[in-house]
Amino acid sequence: MANVAGPAKSETPTVVQATQPGMSEDWLALCIGLLVFVLSLGLLFGADLLGWAVTTSVWIDAAKALAPVSKSYAKLPVPVSVLATYGLLLIVLLIGARAMRANVKRFAIGVTAIFTLGYACWFLGNWAYVAATPNQRKAFGIDWSLNLTNESGFIIALLVGLIVGNFLPGVVQRFKDAIRPELYIKSAIVILGGFVGITALGQGRLASAMLFQGLCAIVCAYLIFWPIVYYVARRYFGFSREWAAPLASGISICGVSAAIATGSAIKARASVPVMVSSLVVIFSVVELLILPFAAQHYLYNQPMVAGSWMGLAVKTDGAAVASGAIADALVQAKAVAAAGVHFQPGWTLNVATTVKVFIDIFIGVWAFILAWVWSAKIERREGEKVRAIQIWQRFPKFILGYVATFLIVMALGALVPSLVPKIKASMGEANVFRGIFFVMTFFAIGAVSNFRRLWQEGIAKLAAVYLLCLFGYIIWVGLLISWLFFHGMLPPAVKG
């Protein structure tokens, strides 16, 4: 998401954080993601630097659920593996907190709570009765399961976060320094770049087609979504320009950052994009709970369409990428159960992430265009020039990390094919931390979504525009655009 210069710098709007002069979440996420990525590449040089990290498998016997990710650490006791994983995360995040000039002590308490609760949810979501797909039941010796896959841990984390956010506001207040869904998801996205790269290796044509179609889908979505939402907000709901522009960006582009970037571009009061952002987070949660299941039901034979749909329809990076992850698992499970097709995992998530990354890249450009229109045509501010540097200022920096990890993995694999198995193992180890950042994101999204508070602030009319445009227009047009660009493009099938 864009990191904008402006009064409302925080991207977790319902937990208001003071604007601090330290490192931005964008840059910090870039550093954290790259650190994990670089450490994981130690395997290429014979040094297994992350193999001790704890991973969770689908389980029926809880004692066998957790284990170090690498076989070379098979003898490491599980509690040590868990503590080491938590320890690394804590140290890295505390260094980050210091760089952001946050309160390190409160941050440590918050991270500990989020990690503990989040990982407990992840563990529960891996219980065979919850996660096992029909083809796995026999192996676990069970007759039934909810068929939710291990990604259900994310949904459980979200629900627990929602309970905490809405019924235990005192707890949220206590942990607020560490409730940063955007920081966690951006770090995860940087790591994800390498994972996308390794998935795309050997599927060059499919990967390049995915990138091209993703770019096309975004260009169209920007131009088709924004003007209609703006028109509806202005013409039928009577919103002023100051409200309608951030609202249109928030609903139609990428939620929080787009709203904030647009607010900054048109010089709206700080409270306007913050209020819109709060709404964005709430509706993202609603979408997150509905759309992946809709995709599973109707798009199980079109995983790439499902991924693009998640990227286009679900606002905020965290919720969109998380929806992609859930849809990926659900679509795969249904494809196996209904059609006996085993798609290579990861492609739905990859498309969702690619689409989201392209959306983020264009936020700066769109904000620049709006800034020019507002200053030169609508408000005609004498002597004020819109500078091209503003595009860079609004550019979401963590995307540089995503692109870098993607390109490094692709280049290594293409130049030295014999390294591919080791790169895969490296990305597998990095993926452990991506999963943990994901589950922390889900919990944090739930925790910042305080429905009651927003209702008290009189947000109903804004919500009406959001509801109408999102569920009456964006979701369906997003599906149409996804269908037009990704229909028929299928992930490779693998043996079951």
Place this chain on the structure above:
Amino acid sequence: MPEPQLSDELRRMKAEYEPLLPIEKKLIWYTFGTGIVLLVALVVIGKFFV
């Protein structure tokens, strides 16, 4: 001075409606039109050339 409550502001907004300026109409329809044209063009390019 404290900012007015959002609910008050929204109520006032209805009464003090700012009509769409010609430049806003242009922005809306040109953007939308460009989006539709690009959608058709890019779908065709995607189907036949990628």
